[in-house]
Amino acid sequence: MTIQQPVSRRLVPRPNEGEWPGLAAVPGTPVKARIAEALFRRAVRNLPVRVELGNEVLGRGGPVMRIVRPDDFFRRVGNDSKIGFGEAYMVGDWTADDLAGLLTPFAETLSTLIPPVLQRLARRYVEARQPAEEANSVEGSRENIHRHYDLSNDLFRIFLDDTMSYSAAWFAEGSDDLVAAQERKIDGILDMAGVAAGQHILEIGTGWGGLAIRAAQRGARVTTITISAEQAALAEQRIAEAGLTDRVQVLLRDYREAQGSYDAIVSVEMIEAVGEKYWPTYFATLDRLLKPGGRIGLQSITMPDDRMRVARNDYTWIHKYVFPGGLIPSVESIERNLADEGLRIADRRSLGQDYARTLNHWNRRFQERWADVAALGFDETFRRMWEFYLGYCEAGFRVGYLDVYQLSITR
Template identity: 35%
Template sequence: MGLCANGTLLTHDQDSYADDALPRHFPQQEYAWRSDQLSACTPGRRRQPDMTGSRTEIPSTTGVTTGVKPVRVKRSSRNLRRMIAILENIEYGALEIVLPSGRLVTCKGTGKGPEASLIIKDADAADHVFSRGAIGAADAYMSYDWDSPDLVALLELMARNRTAFEPLRRGGMLYRLKNRIRQKLHLGGSKGRARRFAGHYELPNRFFECWLDPEMVYSAATYGLGNDLAAAQKAKLHRICTQLGLKQGMKLLEINCGWGSLSVLAARDYGCDVTALTLSETQLETCRLRAHGHRQDNKVDFRLEDFSAITGTYDRIISVEPFGMMTEADWPNFFATISGHLAEDGLAYVETTTIRDELFDSYRNSLDPVREYIFPGSLLPSYGILDDVVRDAGLTEAGYADIGGTYVPTLKVWQRRFQTMWPEIMMLGFDNDFKRSWELFLAYAEAGFRTGDLTLREMLLAKGETGSSG
């Protein structure tokens, strides 16, 4: 037991500090928790915020000398102070931070931007962030060390204040070194793709059925006025078929066919003879059942096969969102395969999420929660790099469009359906860590498309020099 500088009694095991030990930028006011925040943030497994008004979580980093030995502030408290000081440097929008004690810190930029709230439930969250960057922040979220009533707004604010948040995103030096080594060890080729595919798409079909549309289309929908998700996804499938000019008797190849809706539609409504590839046994079973249900067994050949095993020539080739399963080394082989198996007068449709060119190097050399938990080992291309790889494969863009805006309403619907169906999803054997990892994935993606850091690019590819048009 000893005395603080202001005479306050302090025991060695007491996690409490006086007001004048707080840095000046922490306002000396209490925060009344709003009911909407309390209802939006699920109570965590970690300790809940102290509602008594004690100001114990943001102590001074100065050792307090007692009559026996100095009492040192634990690292999490020091890191929390550092983190708050960094967050105060935002340039756009506003951020309300609720500290573990229930106190409020407000950070405001000079420019317009999202308004978001960050509720820190445990000071250990700061330790996770400074040691392992974005992955540490994700782990802390899944452990309920922090929360937000509007996760998309918070992630969008972080994206728009990239410079301010950079020290928090990158993590410690040792962690960054380990990340680079890990990424170099990720397997390319068919074995690596099969492993990554299994980690995502071998989840029970019922999991995806709970929140996707009845056709189980796992990409951005084409919304019109008043369209619901089911109608919007059907519109998307027909739009792809129309863009390719599908006709009776055409030989069509679909790479990464998902649960088979597009292949079955192309056979049933457009008369194509379809070969469709997946690396998921679970998907393959659903695909064949779908074809049988629509009496298209003799028109669609679903195969458990990697694109590297393709034989023959096709009038049309389709691949929607294939890069979630690929490393950077796979990209040239993918487009070379399309070029090698596309008829001379054929067309290919490729749709993929891309990242902004100026962000690519940083993205490539670090990890984010999506690449850690949802699509392990994958890498999205940038716009410019995608152009280079396509050209090197002997293909040219006969047409292209950026349709990233269509992902925002789609992701909103997916998130809402995911939350509504969570009780049923939980019965499949998934826990709250799984739930929060997918919440983070869906919010992370929506924020990326909102800010333009991500976009969805669709390309019509042909052989030879046909020129391109938007």
């Protein structure tokens, strides 16, 4: 199912400069804007989309993109295409009737939309680089995680399902039940780690406690660590409500600070926040904490290795507004780092298309319950930012630009 949004012909008010610094002012120069317009026209002419640009219609037809402020749109995109395209949506320079559907053909041709030689020049001379302060040191990681996961527990509760799982679900054939799919995902990754009654397991990245609760219900004793104070507080509450405080310990601790020896280690979609510089430390930590004969269950979003190598230093809209300091690894990069520690992938399962469905569920629920989100104090710019984030990610998983794997790791 896709999210259908009516194409609005009403101009979206510009964001408040105090709350969204830099967005109210339109950046860029006329020269960059003209170059961006020429490249955009070239890129969309053969895409299965309908781009309404003034009195012109571009593309071969399909999901509608309406550019309502052309001058501002091209100035933002010309200033930095990897950031400006999303910012232009946030401020209402363009709108769409089916955002994920529109972004899908863009995602499918992402590596060829702009000629490779121009991509290389843009990376070298135009596009921003990742800020040094967003590096994932112990202190930097805490700030990066705080900026996203500590937004508001109530916000996440509004659009997530009852398990409070903020990661790819695993749908059974013929079922669209998100709760059942999330429970199946959790059982799947626990199985990858061989979690059983009587074991002491470590979870790196607590989330809101759903996996720790399920592991404890299997009879395991769980130590779960997180660097999000907001998540830790709600996880402890949910664990207490489940009557499992005697089996689950929540620690506010960085993975590098973890101590002990565990029968199994589980981590779901946390490695994306580690950063390439710290991958060796992360996998050395897994090896240090895992008992002989133990297994690791790792769930990771991935991208193809060649694209990861090209994009490893990019600073994108997702970095600026959603996940600062992150880098999505490739399966190959995970294997290279595992090999350095004498570890290997023994089994794997792809959930890429399941993630596209999961994101669609979240987006639909977020839109249906926008009034509840707004009541928490979030404004229209935030609404469009969150819609773009969910739609952008859904498109990436739909076309395989992104994937997600559950991995069983052994020595």
